[in-house]
Amino acid sequence: MLDKSPAPPAPNDLAAFWMPFTANRAFKAAPRLIAGAKGMHYFSTDGRKIIDGAAGMWCCNAGHGRAEIASAIGKQAEALDFAPPFQFGIPQAFELANRIAALAPNGLDHVFFCNSGSEAADTALKVALAYHQINGQGSRIRLIGRERGYHGVGFGGTSVGGIVSNRKMFGTLLTGIDHLQSTYDREKQAFSKGEPDYGAHFADELERLVGLHGANTIAAVIVEPMAGSTGVLPAPKGYLKRLREITERHGILLIFDEVITGFGRLGYAFAAERYGVLPDMITFAKGITNGAAPMGGVLVRDTIHDAFMSGPPNAVELFHGYTYSAHPLACAAGLATLDIYRDEKLFERAGALEPTFADAVMSLRSEPNVVDIRTVGITAGIDLAPNGNGPGDRGFAALRSGFHDHDVMMRIAGDTLALTPPLIASDDQIGEIIDKVARVIRAVA
Numbered sequence: 001m002l003d004k005s006p007a008p009p010a011p012n013d014l015a016a017f018w019m020p021f022t023a024n025r026a027f028k029a030a031p032r033l034i035a036g037a038k039g040m041h042y043f044s045t046d047g048r049k050i051i052d053g054a055a056g057m058w059c060c061n062a063g064h065g066r067a068e069i070a071s072a073i074g075k076q077a078e079a080l081d082f083a084p085p086f087q088f089g090i091p092q093a094f095e096l097a098n099r100i101a102a103l104a105p106n107g108l109d110h111v112f113f114c115n116s117g118s119e120a121a122d123t124a125l126k127v128a129l130a131y132h133q134i135n136g137q138g139s140r141i142r143l144i145g146r147e148r149g150y151h152g153v154g155f156g157g158t159s160v161g162g163i164v165s166n167r168k169m170f171g172t173l174l175t176g177i178d179h180l181q182s183t184y185d186r187e188k189q190a191f192s193k194g195e196p197d198y199g200a201h202f203a204d205e206l207e208r209l210v211g212l213h214g215a216n217t218i219a220a221v222i223v224e225p226m227a228g229s230t231g232v233l234p235a236p237k238g239y240l241k242r243l244r245e246i247t248e249r250h251g252i253l254l255i256f257d258e259v260i261t262g263f264g265r266l267g268y269a270f271a272a273e274r275y276g277v278l279p280d281m282i283t284f285a286k287g288i289t290n291g292a293a294p295m296g297g298v299l300v301r302d303t304i305h306d307a308f309m310s311g312p313p314n315a316v317e318l319f320h321g322y323t324y325s326a327h328p329l330a331c332a333a334g335l336a337t338l339d340i341y342r343d344e345k346l347f348e349r350a351g352a353l354e355p356t357f358a359d360a361v362m363s364l365r366s367e368p369n370v371v372d373i374r375t376v377g378i379t380a381g382i383d384l385a386p387n388g389n390g391p392g393d394r395g396f397a398a399l400r401s402g403f404h405d406h407d408v409m410m411r412i413a414g415d416t417l418a419l420t421p422p423l424i425a426s427d428d429q430i431g432e433i434i435d436k437v438a439r440v441i442r443a444v445a
Contacts, residue, residue: 054418055421061341068339068340076329080328095335111298112320114296114321115324119154121156121157123320129219139217141217148184158170178213183239196234199239223243262286262287263288263347281298283299288334294330361382370383370441379418382418382437384415
């Protein structure tokens with residue numbers, strides 16, 4: 001715990017910061033301020049120890065305050081704080097790319113670095129469009145997302161995303177976009193542990209879109225193996241394999257958004273391995289640095305990468321990138337994080353912990369207003385019935401009660417409580433999280 005927590009800011013000191021994805025007025029009326037973190041816990045500015053049921057924002061898979069990562073970042077900052085990523089490189093970027101590719105399914109051997117999941121999604125979509133252009137299929141300009149999908153907040157990711165609140169204020173967004181239907185059907189999937197048995201046929205919606213638009217107009221389909229930000233919707237059994245079969249048949253690229261599912265959340269380095277599916281690209285972020293530094297990226301199949309490697313050898317092959325692509329500090333954090341995952345066998349640990357975690361979360365089924373629970377890997381979504389104040393009010397009340405009254409942090413999506421604790425959680429700590437969440441549910445009943 002911190003020796004001395006910093007003093008909370010005065011109310012006027014909160015005014016300047018316009019907070020992202022936050023009810024700013026409600027927050028500033030009763031701030032949820034964090035001063036430190038270690039292991040499975042955060043520490044509030046008033047000195048309370050708060051168990052982290054959300055791994056930060058799905059990213060601190062190895063827990064908080066890892067000395068190995070902090071040391072690596074500090075040493076790198078002293079040795080090399082920044083190097084331009086355009087036309088220059090650092091050894092750590094190549095080492096990290098090699099190690100990520102080694103964790104990925106065979107054939108995904110090339111990594112393009114960026115700084116977030118949003119940038120990774122936009123990068124993958126641009127690569128898909130450019131790939132078809134250089135292959136002489138410039139008519140393939142349509143991008144397909146999925147209802148309730150989340151692919152970040154860039155214009156590309158927002159356009160293929162399917163969460164209404166993220167889209168409705170920003171006009172028409174990109175043109176040439178369509179969406180598959182959501183894979184969720186509460187009536188037939190309620191209280192599923194792992195992938196629900198019902199729903200593989202939802203992939204067939206892609207055939208309808210092919211019939212509507214023509215396969216020769218569709219560049220790529222992007223989906224999350226588990227839709228996390230919308231409230232934890234695991235892919236139904238067989239759904240992803242069927243989607244792969246359809247995309248291959250029609251020459252459409254398949255992109256897995258693994259910003260949440262990557263790096264152990266579902267018991268594997270990438271969910272593609274869990275489902276035995278080889279996509280054309282995988283986006284990643286969050287867990288690559290354990291949340292200690294901003295980083296994202298795209299894993300790309302050899303066939304796509306190699307298609308770009310033509311023309312004069314001194315010509316730029318892809319006119320895309322970011323000032324902070326493969327930033328030295330982020331690379332150092334990524335390498336140290338991968339060491340922890342390997343040395344502590346956290347991916348394997350998550351797989352072994354999954355049944356215990358699922359059973360524990362399902363024990364909440366009898367709590368008031370719980371209408372569904374979904375679990376997969378070390379991830380769970382708990383749907384609460386809306387209260388009389390309208391959708392989302394009960395969920396927000398639970399978030400607030402959890403932090404202020406029960407010393408537990410979770411995420412919410414409307415009236416869904418999302419539990420995604422660090423992969424280092426012990427059985428006792430999982431029990432503690434579930435006990436506290438049960439109290440929260442009763443408190444907002």
